[in-house]
Amino acid sequence: MQHNRTLRVITAFLLLVAGIILFLILNVCIGTVSIPLKDILSSIRGQEVLNARILWDIRMPRTLAALILGGALALAGYLLQTFFHNPIAGPFVLGISSGAKMMVALFMVFLMGRSIKVTSFTMILAAFLGAMICMGFVLLMARRVNQMSMLVVSGVMISYICSAITEFVVTFAEDAEIVNLHNWSRGSFSGMNWNQVRVMLVVVFLTCICIFLLAKPLSAYQMGEGYAQNMGVNVRLLRIALVVLSSVLSACIVAFAGPISFVGIAVPHLVKQLLGTTKPILMIPACFLGGGVFCLFCDLLARMVLAPTELSISTVTAIFGVPVVLWVMVRRNKEKMDA
């Protein structure tokens, strides 16, 4: 049995890594202009190839961004689910993404209006601020309502308010800004450059390291606060860390790609089924890989289905994510009735 479980975990990780490699290649190769794999390899070796600009300036950063941000999104969802002991929590449903989006929109309009250059870091900072504000609201609500469905409802309400404010700001913005804002606020991996990829890589990587170091206390926290404390975990500190880390991840995603729905909820559940365990030490890396695969896949569809028109990434993630969420809720209800 012990042996079987180890085998299953190894297989799961191999599958995830294989998925990442497969989709990395597909996402770079396929497009309005298709680039053969052979060209990519030679280009990496430094040889001149056709479409090198498309490959290096558009496809590669976009693909890497989808991988990094997808992973971050799934991890943020996993952290929030653990934090609230709520299987349908995620940055999107709790309104954290919308909060981040609102702040970014405010910042963009404000800064662009004064023709100050918007850097990646200011974007992340603004998004982080928005994420924390909404997180604060959600936490306040969580103290008052202990039903998981109510928490999600309050998150959705918050996200409506934030969207309303965002819309309001956008209405008063200059034309040039609107185009920029509109594309981004629907959520998309398009238009990534290497500079942005570098920044997100650093932020996400550092955050992931921190999260991985929290794997042990997280495993205790999963069992409920009372038990965690009795196991010697400083629950207060851990909770603060969880809030900050998940907000950083959410902020980073929103700052670069806008709000992306359902990845945060769906991926951790799929990964859990794949692994057959909920041990954080395995879940954390697996969620990251799973999120990467999921977003690469969805981005590929978003680009390809109605090419050359692009779908917003949330359209695709919702189609694949929502059934998972529904399935989780139904199963959860069934378990409750059984117990």
Next chain:
Amino acid sequence: MKDYFRTIKMAVGYNGKPLMEQIEIGLSKGEILTLIGPNGSGKSTILKSIAGQLALLGGTILLGSSHMEEMSLSQRAQTMVVLLTERLRTEMMTCEDVVATGRYPYTGRFGILSEKDREAVAEAMKLVHVEDLKEQDFIRISDGQRQRVMLARAICQEPEILILDEPTSYLDVKYKLEFLSVLQEMKRKKKLTVIMSLHEIELAEIISDQILCIRDHRVDRMGTPAEVLTKGYIAKLFDITAGSYEETTGNVELPLPQGDPEVFVMAGGGRGRAVYRKLQREGTPFATGILFRNDLDYPTAKALAGKVIATEAFEPVSKETLQEAKDILRNCKKLICCRKSFGSFEKENEELLNWAQENGIEVEFQDIREE
């Protein structure tokens, strides 16, 4: 010398508001202390405070010579384990996984189990007799099994003190007894000190070395079961108004039917109790006699009969007692006789039966099971 575990002037409560103050508890190593008292009296508050889940609002807790409040979280975790009433939330965890979480304070940065940890887990599961559940999903087992798995988890955390908040609440009688016997085994084998709250007074009485009674947010009594559970005390502690609790037998009874006795029950040797309770259910007031005060039926008779005619144990029945019985029987519609034969020291009961038959009182012989 009760100086292994002590609370000195401990004050407990929520949000900085003291609910109880000046709590003094003293235990020797390997003792079992049980907290009893009505719901909401503050048992859980005391347990949570001792466990460190609520900050003390005054006083101190000493373990040997060290103050519990000054211990690090990890030190504390290795000293004291709590089994809470709140159900453990798990997902895709086998019972073995759950037990293994008890090793948490002993594992390294990433919580990976060593060979020694695995042995401790296996040993704990064996002690509590849950080896068979090893591979089963924790949420798929019964309440009784779950509670034992939780106990195994607590044991492999290797505590000196185990704190349990109403551990037997969800268990049926088989598992209640099994659970408590495992606790007793732990106490004997590992010198484990146990502090717990129980709802079942009769269980508290049999397992506890010390009982702490809490009423209206204060410690009412503390001592051995014999010292604490004196006659009539439980009714006072729990403010029982409907029915009764009998300390010597642990019997609970519903309120006695009101009114003048309509039926006279001739009981004795434990044969009358079933009849008493049947009459109580029907709401028929009754009298009973003539009983010796040490009879098995006597406590129930005291609780349920409108009138009990009794006499001192090992003494002959006096004329006056017999006459008293006749006087009462005269006003009853019926006599229910639960006896087949009468002993040589209670010929008066036989006389009473004959007297009833002569005086035209309806006599019903209860089906007497052979023992």
